Amino acid sequence: MKRKKSTKSELYNRNEKKRSKGVSQWNIAWRRFKKNKAALAGALIIGFVLFLAAFDALIAPYPPNDLPGFYQGETRVPPSTKYLFGTDYVGHDVFSQVVYGARSALYVGFGAAALAMSLAVLVGLVSGYYGGLVDNILMRITEIFLVIPFLLILLVFLKVITAVAPSGVGGLSIVAIMIGLFSWAPNARIIRGEVLRVKESEFIEASKSLGASKRRILFRHIFPNVLHTIIVLTTLMIATAILVEAAVSFLGFGDANAITWGQQLQKANEAVKEAWWEGVFPGLFITLLVLGFSLLGNGLRDALDPRLRE
Amino acid sequence: MSIIRYIIRRLIYLIPLFFGILIIVFVASRVAGDPVQLMTVQNPRITAEAKQNLREYYGLDQPLYYQFFIFLAQLFQGNLGNSYSLRGGTAVTTLIGDYAWLTFELQLSALFLSLLIAIPIGILSAKKQYSKLDMSVTTTSLIGTCIPVFYMGIIAIIIFGYFLGWFPAGGAHSILAERYPFGSYIIDELWHMVLPTAVLTFATLAPVVLLVRSSMLEVLRQDYILAARASGLSERTVIYKHALRNALIPVVTYIGLYFGSMLAGAPITETIFNWPGVGRLFVEATTKLDFPVIMGVTFFITIMTLIANLITDITYGYIDPRIRLE
Numbered sequence: 001m002k003r004k005k006s007t008k009s010e011l012y013n014r015n016e017k018k019r020s021k022g023v024s025q026w027n028i029a030w031r032r033f034k035k036n037k038a039a040l041a042g043a044l045i046i047g048f049v050l051f052l053a054a055f056d057a058l059i060a061p062y063p064p065n066d067l068p069g070f071y072q073g074e075t076r077v078p079p080s081t082k083y084l085f086g087t088d089y090v091g092h093d094v095f096s097q098v099v100y101g102a103r104s105a106l107y108v109g110f111g112a113a114a115l116a117m118s119l120a121v122l123v124g125l126v127s128g129y130y131g132g133l134v135d136n137i138l139m140r141i142t143e144i145f146l147v148i149p150f151l152l153i154l155l156v157f158l159k160v161i162t163a164v165a166p167s168g169v170g171g172l173s174i175v176a177i178m179i180g181l182f183s184w185a186p187n188a189r190i191i192r193g194e195v196l197r198v199k200e201s202e203f204i205e206a207s208k209s210l211g212a213s214k215r216r217i218l219f220r221h222i223f224p225n226v227l228h229t230i231i232v233l234t235t236l237m238i239a240t241a242i243l244v245e246a247a248v249s250f251l252g253f254g255d256a257n258a259i260t261w262g263q264q265l266q267k268a269n270e271a272v273k274e275a276w277w278e279g280v281f282p283g284l285f286i287t288l289l290v291l292g293f294s295l296l297g298n299g300l301r302d303a304l305d306p307r308l309r310e
Numbered sequence: 311m312s313i314i315r316y317i318i319r320r321l322i323y324l325i326p327l328f329f330g331i332l333i334i335v336f337v338a339s340r341v342a343g344d345p346v347q348l349m350t351v352q353n354p355r356i357t358a359e360a361k362q363n364l365r366e367y368y369g370l371d372q373p374l375y376y377q378f379f380i381f382l383a384q385l386f387q388g389n390l391g392n393s394y395s396l397r398g399g400t401a402v403t404t405l406i407g408d409y410a411w412l413t414f415e416l417q418l419s420a421l422f423l424s425l426l427i428a429i430p431i432g433i434l435s436a437k438k439q440y441s442k443l444d445m446s447v448t449t450t451s452l453i454g455t456c457i458p459v460f461y462m463g464i465i466a467i468i469i470f471g472y473f474l475g476w477f478p479a480g481g482a483h484s485i486l487a488e489r490y491p492f493g494s495y496i497i498d499e500l501w502h503m504v505l506p507t508a509v510l511t512f513a514t515l516a517p518v519v520l521l522v523r524s525s526m527l528e529v530l531r532q533d534y535i536l537a538a539r540a541s542g543l544s545e546r547t548v549i550y551k552h553a554l555r556n557a558l559i560p561v562v563t564y565i566g567l568y569f570g571s572m573l574a575g576a577p578i579t580e581t582i583f584n585w586p587g588v589g590r591l592f593v594e595a596t597t598k599l600d601f602p603v604i605m606g607v608t609f610f611i612t613i614m615t616l617i618a619n620l621i622t623d624i625t626y627g628y629i630d631p632r633i634r635l636e
Contacts, residue, residue, distance in 0.1 A: 141330070
C-alpha cells in the first residue's frame with residue numbers, strides 16, 4: 001500500500017515538474033507585469049477602492065445620507081478628527097459620502113465597460129473577419145458614433161428617461177447602459193484593425209486549409225489572438241466610463257438617489273468659496289481611481305502585447 | 311488638381327455621416343414620446359386642451375417622419391425653430407449666434423495654446439527618452455489625463471480665484487462696468503478668460519504631449535532617420551527637418567477629434583466657470599427639455615466637428631502626399 005502510494009506521488013511530481021517547464025503566455029505576461037511598478041501601483045489603487053466599496057458600511061463612520069453635522073450644528077465644518085474630510089452644507093460627513101461613492105463609481109465603470117466592450121468586440125470581430133459589405137455598413141455606423149457629440153446625446157437621453165420614468169426606475173444602471181451604448185465605437189475600430197492583422201497570418205491560412213469552419217476560426221483562432229487587446233481596452237474603458245459618469249453627475253444629470261463623487265463635486269461647486277473640502281476629496285478619489293485603471297491598462301498593454309516583448 | 315478632387319471626395323463622404331447623426335439626435339429628443347407631456351409633467355393644472363394647443367403650435371401633432379422632414383426642410387433654410395422656454399421663444403439660430411463666439415474663443419485659444427506647448431515638450435521628451443525630464447513629463451501627462459476637467463477647474467477656482475484672488479472665478483464679464491480693468495470691455499473679458507483657458511489648456515495638453523512623444527519615438531526608429539544621421543546631418547536638422555513632419559501626421563489627425571471632443575465637452579467647462587457659451591445654453595435647455603434648442607446646439611456642434619474633421623483631412627493630405635493618392 002505504502003509503496004504504491006509513494007510511486008503515485010512520484011509520478012505526480014514528475015508530471016508537475018514537466019508541466020512547470022513549459023511556460024504559458026499568461027505566465028510570461030504575469031512575470032513582465034510584476035516588474036512594472038506603475039502597473040502594480042494601479043492595481044493597488046483599484047484594490048484599495050474595491051476594498052472601500054466592499055466594506056463601505058464598516059469603514060464609513062456614519063450611515064449613507066446621514067446628517068451628523070446637521071444634528072450637532074456642525075454644518076460645513078473643516079476637516080477634523082471627528083469629520084475626517086469635514087462636513088458639507090447640510091451636514092453630511094464628507095468622508096462617509098466619499099466611501100459610499102466608491103461603489104457607485106465601480107458599478108458604473110464595470111457596467112458601462114462590460115456593455116461597451118461586448119458591443120465593440122461583436123462589431124470588431126464581425127466587421128474585421130467577414131469584411132465586404134458587412135464591414136462597410138458596420139464601419140459607417142461606427143463612424144457616426146465616433147463623430148457624434150457623445151456627452152450631449154447622453155445628457156438628453158438621461159434627462160428624458162428620468163423625466164418619463166416612474167420614480168425608482170432609472171438610476172445608476174441607466175447611466176451605465178447609456179454610457180455603454182455610446183462609447184463602444186473607438187474600441188470596435190481598434191479591435192477590427194487587430195482582427196484584420198491576425199486574419200492575414202499564416203496559421204489562419206493553415207487552419208483554413210485544414211477545413212476549419214468560419215466560426216471555429218473566428219472563436220478559436222482569431223479571438224484568443226485579439227484577447228490581449230480586448231483586455232487592455234476594457235481596463236481603459238472602465239477609466240473612461242468612470243470619468244464620464246462623474247461628468248454627468250457633476251452636471252446634475254446622474255442618478256439623484258445614488259451617492260456619487262460627481263454629485264458631491266456638483267454640490268461643492270456651488271460653494272467652493274466657503275468650503276474647499278467638499279469638492280477636493282471626492283475629486284481626488286475620482287482622479288485616483290481613474291489613474292489606477294489607466295496605469296493598470298498601460299501595464300497590461302506592456303505585459304500582454306507580444307510585439308513589445310524584448 | 312488632385313487636392314481639390316480629394317476635398318470633394320471627403321465632402322461627399324461626410325453626407326451620410328451628417329444624416330446619420332441628425333437622425334440619432336432626432337430620435338434622442340423623441341425617444342420618450344411626446345415633448346409636451348414631458349414639459350408639462352410638473353404642471354398638474356394644465357388642461358388637455360391647452361396641451362393639444364401646444365402640440366399644434368409646435369407641429370408636434372404630426373406623424374414623426376413628417377416632423378423630421380419639416381425639421382430638415384427648415385434646416386436647409388437656415389431655420390432651427392424657436393425655443394420653447396428661453397427668452398420668450400427666441401429663434402434658436404439667434405440664441406446660438408449669441409453664445410457661439412464665447413465658446414469658440416475659449417476652446418480655440420485653449421486648443422492653440424496646448425498645441426503650442428505640447429509639441430515642443432513632446433519632442434524634447436522623446437529626444438531624451440528615459441531621462442529624468444522624460445519620466446516627469448510622461449508621469450505628469452498621465453496624471454493630467456486622469457483628472458476630470460471639472461475637478462481641475464474647481465481646484466483652480468479655489469486656489470487662484472479665492473485663496474490668491476488673482477483671477478475672477480466665473481463669468482465672462484464683470485457685472486458692473488466700473489469694475490472693468492482699465493475701463494476696457496475687452497481686457498475684462500480676457501481677464502475672465504485666464505482661468506478657464508488655463509484649465510482647458512492643461513486638460514488638452516496632457517494627451518497631446520503623450521501622442522507627440524510616442525509618435526516622435528516611432529519615427530526616430532525609422533531607417534531614414536538613421537540614414538540622415540549617418541550622412542552627418544546635425545541632430546537639429548534630423549529632428550526638425552526630417553522627423554518632425556512625419557511625427558506630426560498622427561497629431562494632426564487627432565486635432566480634429568480633440569476639437570470635436572472639446573466642443574462636446576463645452577457643457578462641463580462652461581458650467582464650472584459659469585461661462586455663457588453654447589455649452590451652458592445646452593445644459594439649460596436640457597434641464598428645461600427645450601427640444602428645439604437641444605437639437606440646434608447638437609446640430610451646431612456636430613457641424614463644427616465635421617468641419618474640423620474635414621480641415622484635418624485636408625491638412626493630412628497636404629502633409630502626407632501618400633494619403634491623397636489612395
